[in-house]
Amino acid sequence: MNTDIQESFEKTRIAGSIAAAALDEVQKIVKPGITTDSIDKLCYEFINDHGAFSAPLFYRGFPKSCCTSVNHVVCHGVPSEKVLSEGDIINVDVTAYKDGWHGDTSRMFEIGNIPIKAKKLIQTTYQSLMKAIEILKENVHLGDIGSVIQEHVEAEGYSVVQDFCGHGIGKAFHEEPTILHYGKKGTGEKIKTGMIFTIEPMINIGNYETKILNDGWTAVTKDKSLSAQFEHTVGITKEGCEVFTRSNI
Numbered sequence: 001m002n003t004d005i006q007e008s009f010e011k012t013r014i015a016g017s018i019a020a021a022a023l024d025e026v027q028k029i030v031k032p033g034i035t036t037d038s039i040d041k042l043c044y045e046f047i048n049d050h051g052a053f054s055a056p057l058f059y060r061g062f063p064k065s066c067c068t069s070v071n072h073v074v075c076h077g078v079p080s081e082k083v084l085s086e087g088d089i090i091n092v093d094v095t096a097y098k099d100g101w102h103g104d105t106s107r108m109f110e111i112g113n114i115p116i117k118a119k120k121l122i123q124t125t126y127q128s129l130m131k132a133i134e135i136l137k138e139n140v141h142l143g144d145i146g147s148v149i150q151e152h153v154e155a156e157g158y159s160v161v162q163d164f165c166g167h168g169i170g171k172a173f174h175e176e177p178t179i180l181h182y183g184k185k186g187t188g189e190k191i192k193t194g195m196i197f198t199i200e201p202m203i204n205i206g207n208y209e210t211k212i213l214n215d216g217w218t219a220v221t222k223d224k225s226l227s228a229q230f231e232h233t234v235g236i237t238k239e240g241c242e243v244f245t246r247s248n249i
């Protein structure tokens with residue numbers, strides 16, 4: 001690998017591991033009765049304590065350090081005094097910015113005991129991300145990524161959100177290319193060694209359509225069906241990829 005790629009991988013590895021470790025901490029506190037603001041506070045402090053910044057804070061006017069998306073919220077839920085209840089599902093999305101580079105990751109958390117249909121949605125969404133990661137290597141088409149995700153989740157009767165996508169990431173939070181979570185094999189750009197991007201499928205039990213609430217951020221399913229999401233930041237190599245945002249637990 002050339003030295004530019006080596007440097008970008010090294011820096012993203014550090015930012016990514018801070019982001020992943022923040023979510024490992026979230027896992028320890030999520031339970032019925034806590035507020036989404038308390039998750040935000042933990043992420044803010046953990047990321048700062050590790051010499052990094054929370055990239056979402058003030059990004060395009062976003063008011064908090066992470067996104068907390070509960071039940072039918074698809075993404076970009078804004079932490080608040082909202083109290084989590086038994087049976088809720090929540091996605092927490094964090095991005096650490098350290099030494100000029102970003103690491104972006106999100107996971108689902110279960111609040112107490114959750115319904116089996118929510119468990120199945122979460123499981124299938126996670127599998128779709130990991131299946132996409134498994135096919136990554138130099139010269140894979142972008143369309144192959146979307147196709148793997150779409151085929152896996154549609155086999156369960158779920159739908160892929162189309163209004164939000166994965167993205168290149170590096171010195172900028174969001175950059176080229178756009179990573180669609182649906183598509184056709186063999187179409188689109190071929191990925192190259194050294195590319196760093198996120199894959200972050202949002203999967204709904206019902207229809208794929210979303211709308212944005214009046215706060216200008218919170219995206220929800222139009223039909224109010226449950227939605228789940230997982231996100232990793234990955235770097236492409238000749239033989240495969242490196243996942244920069246793996247959990248340590």
Ligand code: MF3
Pocket residue numbers: 055056057059060062066067076093094095104198200231
């Ligand atoms: N972390 C989100 C992503 O995966 C972006 C959040 S932007 C914010 O791309 F402003 F909503 F925080």
Ligand code: CO
Pocket residue numbers: 104166167198200231
């Ligand atoms: Co992202």
Ligand code: CO
Pocket residue numbers: 093094095104105106200231
């Ligand atoms: Co994210």
